[in-house]
Amino acid sequence: MIHEDFIYITDKGIYCPYGRFYLDPQQPVDRAVISHAHGDHAVSGNNEVYCTAATAAFMQLRYQRNAAKTFNMIAYKQAFTINGVEISFLPAGHMLGSAMVLMTYDGVKYLYTGDFKLQADGSCEPIEFAEADVFITESTFADPAITHPDPVAEIQKLNEIKVNILLGAYGLGKSQRLIRLINDHAPQKKILVHHKVMPLCAVYEKDGFHLGNYQIYNRKLMKQQDEYVYIVPPFTFDSYIRATGVKRLFASGWKNLQVNQNDTLFISDHADWSDILAAVKLVKPQQIWTLHGNGERLKAYFEGNIFVKILN
Incomplete structure (x- = not known):
């Protein structure tokens, strides 16, 4: 059974009450699972952080002594457990060390994307998906009118x-x-x-x-x-x-x-509308929960087929 309160938004960020940890908290917390090292996902001052080695390296470089009290550096696809929630990282394709967070609890799989992209990128690990019951996706560019160029x-x-x-x-x-x-x-x-x-x-x-x-x-x-x-x-x-x-x-x-009308450079490190739809086909979720953007268009698109919950 899917726990509808498996994660929810608090004043400190995305909280998982079953594992008693935060995903990409916006303020320092006791225990944080961090998807990647961009500042809007990885703040300084957490007590204990779980992340990839590259994410830890970037945080330590940027925040130095204040990066975190303890880093647990986890390889991709290496399972670990926090208070009964089994977790593993999958490459998110967003930047070096970026990870989607696959969480299993009571036999139900929840896949949190963080930021992700499907476009090829020789500067980081290519994205890898896993099937999950709940797909918790960013929706930064979840708009049918937005298509990222080659x-x-x-x-x-x-x-x-x-x-x-x-x-x-x-x-x-x-x-x-x-x-x-x-x-x-x-x-x-x-x-x-x-x-x-x-x-x-x-x-x-x-x-x-x-x-x-x-x-x-x-x-x-x-x-x-x-x-x-x-x-x-x-x-x-x-x-x-x-x-x-x-x-x-x-x-x-x-x-x-874009600063010039005649000379634009549209290069995005996020999934566009078609990429999000492609990801849904690969994950095959029963439910979609949206974060980091407007999920209303996804909710309308999947109405009658897949339940969509907007978390932010």
């Missing part, structure tokens, strides 16, 4: 831009994917990376996900017009709003973050 076609747009490019991107996950894509599909470009992004890249390299050619930013190089692409995090990108001699682009799945 990332290769998007990155090949850079080949037509002959001036230097200031490329804004989130430092963790997106930047590393862009480095890999540019090396593979716009190899004549010379990649410069912001100094705060370089240590994150080092974790990728250490884990065996080689990104190709890139080097730390050098101001003198960017003064030359030699097809440089300077990848910078948002705060730096915003501070260079008056930069001259460069084409400004921001890589994102969000339309409002």
